[in-house]
Amino acid sequence: MEEEMISKFPFWNTLTEAEKEYTRKCCIIKEYPKGAYIHSGAEDCLGPSLILSGEVRVCLLSEEGREITLYRLLKGDCSILSASCIMEKITFDTHMIAQTDCVLLTIFPSAFKKLSEENLNVKCFVYELATERFSTVVWTMQNIMFKGFDRRLASFLVAEYDRTGSATIKLTHEAIAGYISSAREVVARMVKRFSDEGLIEQKRGAIKLLDIDTLRELS
Amino acid sequence: MEEEMISKFPFWNTLTEAEKEYTRKCCIIKEYPKGAYIHSGAEDCLGPSLILSGEVRVCLLSEEGREITLYRLLKGDCSILSASCIMEKITFDTHMIAQTDCVLLTIFPSAFKKLSEENLNVKCFVYELATERFSTVVWTMQNIMFKGFDRRLASFLVAEYDRTGSATIKLTHEAIAGYISSAREVVARMVKRFSDEGLIEQKRGAIKLLDIDTLRELS
Numbered sequence: 001m002e003e004e005m006i007s008k009f010p011f012w013n014t015l016t017e018a019e020k021e022y023t024r025k026c027c028i029i030k031e032y033p034k035g036a037y038i039h040s041g042a043e044d045c046l047g048p049s050l051i052l053s054g055e056v057r058v059c060l061l062s063e064e065g066r067e068i069t070l071y072r073l074l075k076g077d078c079s080i081l082s083a084s085c086i087m088e089k090i091t092f093d094t095h096m097i098a099q100t101d102c103v104l105l106t107i108f109p110s111a112f113k114k115l116s117e118e119n120l121n122v123k124c125f126v127y128e129l130a131t132e133r134f135s136t137v138v139w140t141m142q143n144i145m146f147k148g149f150d151r152r153l154a155s156f157l158v159a160e161y162d163r164t165g166s167a168t169i170k171l172t173h174e175a176i177a178g179y180i181s182s183a184r185e186v187v188a189r190m191v192k193r194f195s196d197e198g199l200i201e202q203k204r205g206a207i208k209l210l211d212i213d214t215l216r217e218l219s
Numbered sequence: 220m221e222e223e224m225i226s227k228f229p230f231w232n233t234l235t236e237a238e239k240e241y242t243r244k245c246c247i248i249k250e251y252p253k254g255a256y257i258h259s260g261a262e263d264c265l266g267p268s269l270i271l272s273g274e275v276r277v278c279l280l281s282e283e284g285r286e287i288t289l290y291r292l293l294k295g296d297c298s299i300l301s302a303s304c305i306m307e308k309i310t311f312d313t314h315m316i317a318q319t320d321c322v323l324l325t326i327f328p329s330a331f332k333k334l335s336e337e338n339l340n341v342k343c344f345v346y347e348l349a350t351e352r353f354s355t356v357v358w359t360m361q362n363i364m365f366k367g368f369d370r371r372l373a374s375f376l377v378a379e380y381d382r383t384g385s386a387t388i389k390l391t392h393e394a395i396a397g398y399i400s401s402a403r404e405v406v407a408r409m410v411k412r413f414s415d416e417g418l419i420e421q422k423r424g425a426i427k428l429l430d431i432d433t434l435r436e437l438s
Binding site: 062087091092123124127130131133135137142144145 | 358361364
């Protein structure tokens with residue numbers, strides 16, 4: 001069972017038998033309740049983690065505690081910034097928050113450091129994955145800075161619909177604001193506008209999409 | 220001469236003699252006048268480039284033509300996003316603009332692609348450097364999104380002072396606005412405030428720092 005899980009780390013097949021044996025001994029499966037801080041900034045070294053179930057949000061925190069969501073990780077994704085302590089090229093701090101209850105398989109940072117020093121494929125994997133996240137973060141940045149807020153909210157709603165297949169988005173205004181790095185009041189205002197325009201219908205703790213084509217055009 | 224320059228690519232020493240010979244034949248030195256677009260988005264594939272002299276600005280462009288400066292490159296720096304066409308993990312487009320007259324040594328993209336496929340050290344170098352830029356971009360993002368504008372301007376002025384060693388920053392308001400992703404009027408307003416507070420003195424096309432300690436505290 002555990003063997004099956006650990007082999008899902010994308011670099012697994014580049015390891016020698018001895019390295020595989022070593023890695024098997026240096027990992028842990030851990031559960032986190034919804035809302036828990038899985039990883040927090042520089043002093044906290046977690047190691048690379050595979051999301052076995054649930055959803056994780058990775059964000060930046062300002063000195064005053066303001067958040068920017070950089071991206072979300074779902075089942076099968078590998079978290080790499082949680083191993084930033086062993087990557088000298090990563091000089092910023094991120095926070096990982098359990099968005100739902102979740103289970104993670106984590107390789108101990110000291111063991112992973114050893115692996116990446118001994119096996120160039122592992123080192124390469126780390127930086128390649130970090131570069132993939134770089135692309136995601138730039139996309140987020142463009143969304144925040146260039147798009148009007150109507151487009152941001154429409155993008156988010158359509159992306160949720162595409163992801164879940166359901167036209168009912170079960171999220172509060174506050175939760176949506178967290179996802180798209182805005183404020184609850186701003187979301188509430190735009191939800192009202194979309195509702196007045198017949199694009200969506202407001203429900204208790206949820207939003208029902210009525211006109212997905214127009215929302216998609218807007219996004 | 221050219222040999223001396225090309226050996227400054229950080230991965231040079233990991234190449235075999237045959238690869239070095241091949242790379243020598245597949246590079247070009249080119250001059251760009253101030254203001255020139257050195258690299259522009261996805262359809263334009265330049266290849267990794269070493270800045271031999273001058274200063275280059277790397278930025279994102281919105282659909283409406285708004286710019287965000289991601290970072291600047293100076294003599295000795297290696298531009299990697301100009302080779303994004305051969306990096307499948309980079310999915311966004313950047314623009315490189317000659318901020319001053321400059322000279323670049325560029326490896327042809329097709330040749331560099333071959334090198335990075337054959338030599339894992341080269342591939343690793345590419346993604347490691349991209350990850351270093353990732354850190355810079357996150358720093359920029361935090362500056363834009365979290366800091367008040369007074370802190371952003373103070374940071375910029377102090378960084379220029381630290382870089383050049385001169386208390387006279389020879390840049391127009393418009394140029395500063397370009398560097399810190401703001402608008403000319405916003406810079407002008409804050410320059411006036413700093414000037415009223417005795418922190419700086421306004422000159423024609425330049426700003427003289429009078430109270431560097433306070434500016435540093437503010438940043």
